[in-house]
Amino acid sequence: MSKMYSCSEVAERYNVQVITIWDWIRKKKLPAIKIGKQYRISADDITAFEESCRTAK
Template sequence: MTQELYSVEQVAERLGLHVRTVRGYVRDERLKAVRIGKQYRISAADLAAFTGVPTSSAAARGAEVTSIVELEGIDRAAAERLTTHVHGSIHGQGLRVETVHDPDRARLKLVVIGGLAAGADLLRLVADLSEGL
């Protein structure tokens, strides 16, 4: 049985991370890898487990959510706190989040892309956090 293995560089490119970040995840045992010679190799299954890519039939069909959230009356400090909290909470959830703060309009936009359940959970978190601002 053949299993697909990725190099640290390939994983970094796939995830949009720096190679040092991926090596750190491997050293911290957050990302499972095997050492072959002087290099690490990451299996496709271990990469999927690390990123939280669901293996359900909905994921196989490509079900994904894209949401845009606009929050009004958000100053820079509140936007930074909210953004930091959101980015910290998506680790391993298989979500991508982009944030843009417009200080002139005091508006924060979040673009959330990913799985249905994880996206819904994140939107509930954003709703809870935005009530306290």
């Protein structure tokens, strides 16, 4: 299983606010797993998200 990241860790990675990460999850742009009251994002999902956001292949 790949490493799981918190929303704050992902927000820091992309230099955005945590609320932006929540918005991406809510809009189904970024897959996440809800554990209790918190979301976790896998390293594989981050890689897939980055590939989907590429402007050139």
